[in-house]
Amino acid sequence: MDGQPAARVTSHDVAAEAGVSQATVARVFSSPEKVALATQEQVREAAARLGYVPNAIARSLKSQRTDVVGAVVPARSEYWQNVLTAFSRRLAEQGKQLLLFSFVDADHVESALDSVEQYRLDGLVLASSTIRLEHLVRMQRPNPRVVAFNQPAASGLLPLVTVDNEAGARDLAEHIVARGARTAAFVGTVATASTDQIRYRGAAAALADHQIACPYLEAGAFNYDAGYKAAARILDGDGHPDAVMGGSDELALGLIDGLRTGGLDVPGDVLVTGFDGLPQASWAGYDLTTLVQPIEVLVDETLAILFDSAAAVANIERIVPGTLREGKTTRRDRG
Amino acid sequence: MDGQPAARVTSHDVAAEAGVSQATVARVFSSPEKVALATQEQVREAAARLGYVPNAIARSLKSQRTDVVGAVVPARSEYWQNVLTAFSRRLAEQGKQLLLFSFVDADHVESALDSVEQYRLDGLVLASSTIRLEHLVRMQRPNPRVVAFNQPAASGLLPLVTVDNEAGARDLAEHIVARGARTAAFVGTVATASTDQIRYRGAAAALADHQIACPYLEAGAFNYDAGYKAAARILDGDGHPDAVMGGSDELALGLIDGLRTGGLDVPGDVLVTGFDGLPQASWAGYDLTTLVQPIEVLVDETLAILFDSAAAVANIERIVPGTLREGKTTRRDRG
DNA sequence: TGACAGGCTGCATACGTAGTCATAGAGTGC
DNA sequence: GCACTCTATGACTACGTATGCAGCCTGTCA
Numbered sequence: 001m002d003g004q005p006a007a008r009v010t011s012h013d014v015a016a017e018a019g020v021s022q023a024t025v026a027r028v029f030s031s032p033e034k035v036a037l038a039t040q041e042q043v044r045e046a047a048a049r050l051g052y053v054p055n056a057i058a059r060s061l062k063s064q065r066t067d068v069v070g071a072v073v074p075a076r077s078e079y080w081q082n083v084l085t086a087f088s089r090r091l092a093e094q095g096k097q098l099l100l101f102s103f104v105d106a107d108h109v110e111s112a113l114d115s116v117e118q119y120r121l122d123g124l125v126l127a128s129s130t131i132r133l134e135h136l137v138r139m140q141r142p143n144p145r146v147v148a149f150n151q152p153a154a155s156g157l158l159p160l161v162t163v164d165n166e167a168g169a170r171d172l173a174e175h176i177v178a179r180g181a182r183t184a185a186f187v188g189t190v191a192t193a194s195t196d197q198i199r200y201r202g203a204a205a206a207l208a209d210h211q212i213a214c215p216y217l218e219a220g221a222f223n224y225d226a227g228y229k230a231a232a233r234i235l236d237g238d239g240h241p242d243a244v245m246g247g248s249d250e251l252a253l254g255l256i257d258g259l260r261t262g263g264l265d266v267p268g269d270v271l272v273t274g275f276d277g278l279p280q281a282s283w284a285g286y287d288l289t290t291l292v293q294p295i296e297v298l299v300d301e302t303l304a305i306l307f308d309s310a311a312a313v314a315n316i317e318r319i320v321p322g323t324l325r326e327g328k329t330t331r332r333d334r335g
Numbered sequence: 336m337d338g339q340p341a342a343r344v345t346s347h348d349v350a351a352e353a354g355v356s357q358a359t360v361a362r363v364f365s366s367p368e369k370v371a372l373a374t375q376e377q378v379r380e381a382a383a384r385l386g387y388v389p390n391a392i393a394r395s396l397k398s399q400r401t402d403v404v405g406a407v408v409p410a411r412s413e414y415w416q417n418v419l420t421a422f423s424r425r426l427a428e429q430g431k432q433l434l435l436f437s438f439v440d441a442d443h444v445e446s447a448l449d450s451v452e453q454y455r456l457d458g459l460v461l462a463s464s465t466i467r468l469e470h471l472v473r474m475q476r477p478n479p480r481v482v483a484f485n486q487p488a489a490s491g492l493l494p495l496v497t498v499d500n501e502a503g504a505r506d507l508a509e510h511i512v513a514r515g516a517r518t519a520a521f522v523g524t525v526a527t528a529s530t531d532q533i534r535y536r537g538a539a540a541a542l543a544d545h546q547i548a549c550p551y552l553e554a555g556a557f558n559y560d561a562g563y564k565a566a567a568r569i570l571d572g573d574g575h576p577d578a579v580m581g582g583s584d585e586l587a588l589g590l591i592d593g594l595r596t597g598g599l600d601v602p603g604d605v606l607v608t609g610f611d612g613l614p615q616a617s618w619a620g621y622d623l624t625t626l627v628q629p630i631e632v633l634v635d636e637t638l639a640i641l642f643d644s645a646a647a648v649a650n651i652e653r654i655v656p657g658t659l660r661e662g663k664t665t666r667r668d669r670g
Numbered sequence: 671t672g673a674c675a676g677g678c679t680g681c682a683t684a685c686g687t688a689g690t691c692a693t694a695g696a697g698t699g700c
Numbered sequence: 701g702c703a704c705t706c707t708a709t710g711a712c713t714a715c716g717t718a719t720g721c722a723g724c725c726t727g728t729c730a
Contacts, residue, residue, distance in 0.1 A: 283559060
């Protein structure tokens with residue numbers, strides 16, 4: 001009736017209340033099929049009366065599993081926030097929890113990895129294209145499993161799940177060529193990011209097939225502002241390319257606004273593409289042509305690698321194709 | 336040299352290796368001032384040799400604290416994702432972790448609360464304006480502490496940290512009046528959300544001071560799409576208001592695009608305001624006038640209530656003022 | 671040299687649960 | 701009616717750490 005008891009109620013207390021042993025109480029909550037129905041009811045009633053809640057800490061210590069998955073993700077990124085949400089939802093459906101390690105710079109990764117080990121997590125999702133190789137190597141271990149998410153650099157070092165960055169970039173490049181681009185530029189986020197390198201490689205290769213050169217311009221960060229500023233550099237040069245490919249959606253949105261602020265019309269003067277398929281890319285003010293990552297699929301694949309003991313973990317690589325979404329940033333209505 | 340040992344290394348193993356007792360090893364890692372320097376070094380070397388990592392699960396079981404804080408937040412919301420990032424960062428600085436409970440609908444909240452109890456978290460941040468009162472009541476307990484974040488409905492039930500929604504809305508309303516609005520409308524997110532109600536109340540009151548009526552229109556959701564669709568309803572009526580106040584930034588951005596798609600100029604024909612101060616609101620394509628929430632301050636206040644034992648928890652309410660940020664959605668350059 | 675203080679360390683135990691093993695009882699077949 | 705199987709339950713212990721208590725050793729002072 002009134003508030004919580006001062007001390008935490010344990011399975012022993014419930015056992016005493018129900019007139020059974022602690023072991024039986026434990027079984028009711030972890031493997032009820034082993035307990036007679038009548039006894040179960042008795043125990044559950046006693047538990048309800050005392051307000052008993054099983055202690056996950058003690059369970060974890062005994063069972064050697066925490067039902068918690070860690071995720072190491074960069075702090076300020078639209079894309080990762082979407083990924084995180086997807087992970088959290090799926091895990092909740094399986095009765096598992098998500099422990100978040102958000103980091104600002106690479107140094108934080110180090111301490112996050114320490115915590116991961118201390119907390120004996122059931123698995124870890126390593127999500128960031130800028131984690132250094134030495135960190136990746138350190139994470140090589142069979143237990144708990146570590147999966148690299150959208151981080152091609154981990155190839156061969158860790159099990160890896162990623163969208164097909166190269167094919168996606170190629171598709172986007174072919175698309176702008178089909179839309180009439182004869183000159184182009186690729187504005188990357190951070191040159192050391194492995195996703196960036198692969199996307200550029202795919203785009204440049206496809207454009208080369210059409211004898212179109214594709215200079216690389218580094219924005220220096222992953223966010224909108226970096227794109228906005230990079231646009232100014234494009235406008236500085238004499239003449240501008242027919243098309244600008246952004247290394248990510250967030251960057252591309254900044255590019256669009258930067259180019260428009262500079263007096264260019266998108267898509268009238270310049271075509272723009274992104275990469276990721278963020279919700280914002282679909283906003284009417286932008287309607288960006290982009291490569292949509294199948295986040296749900298990527299997340300499911302990742303969790304499958306983490307938990308399906310069947311999966312031979314060795315050097316799994318799941319490369320999932322994305323989908324080109326055509327928006328009006330590459331639609332020239334002049335024909 | 337080679338991989339990890341098959342079995343987990345424990346403090347007992349380290350003790351054997353270093354030729355001391357397990358107790359001494361434990362002390363080296365939890366209260367080193369009680370151990371002679373020479374012994375410490377010896378133990379640390381042994382630990383390093385074996386690759387020992389303290390087990391946080393066992394420590395939590397013994398010490399009755401987990402150093403983990405839970406956060407219950409809605410899954411798909413730009414605003415909450417920003418808040419989450421801020422929490423994660425601050426906690427990491429204090430050596431604590433964030434356990435994420437992302438929920439889609441109110442039913443998920445129920446199960447999240449169960450998990451919170453099981454995991455014996457050190458604290459819980461309850462962040463969502465749509466958590467039902469019955470859930471809030473259930474969370475009333477001194478230990479672990481639960482703090483309601485930006486959820487005015489919790490007033491009197493739980494310690495509460497929130498931006499001053501009413502004053503903020505009033506400021507925005509005064510602002511649009513100063514910019515010449517003579518008619519207005521408030522487009523709310525979800526009518527049952529307590530933040531929504533208070534923001535509307537503040538706006539309506541301020542407008543009433545100027546003999547301006549302020550009809551309430553419910554968008555039905557918190558996101559961009561809801562705002563985009565609500566714009567159509569505004570356009571349907573004969574004539575449109577001078578100004579539209581959005582219940583949140585995300586909604587307001589949808590409103591802007593919806594209004595523009597409908598042929599209106601923002602701010603030429605309609606002024607638009609938001610609420611929250613999202614990064615996207617500052618994007619050049621929108622440059623939305625909004626009320627910026629001091630997220631860092633709110634987060635710090637929340638953690639202070641959670642952890643400063645000094646704080647008398649009873650019915651704390653921290654109502655922090657926001658800052659009006661004037662963008663070009665309320666700037667009429669025609670004077 | 672003896673008494674005593676103080677700093678280190680080891681012993682033993684508790685945290686709350688899960689799972690192993692043993693046992694009691696009920697049911698089955700001959 | 702006996703041997704057997706099978707189910708339900710209890711006693712006990714381990715998971716890995718933190719900590720109170722006691723004991724040891726060294727150093728100091730009279």
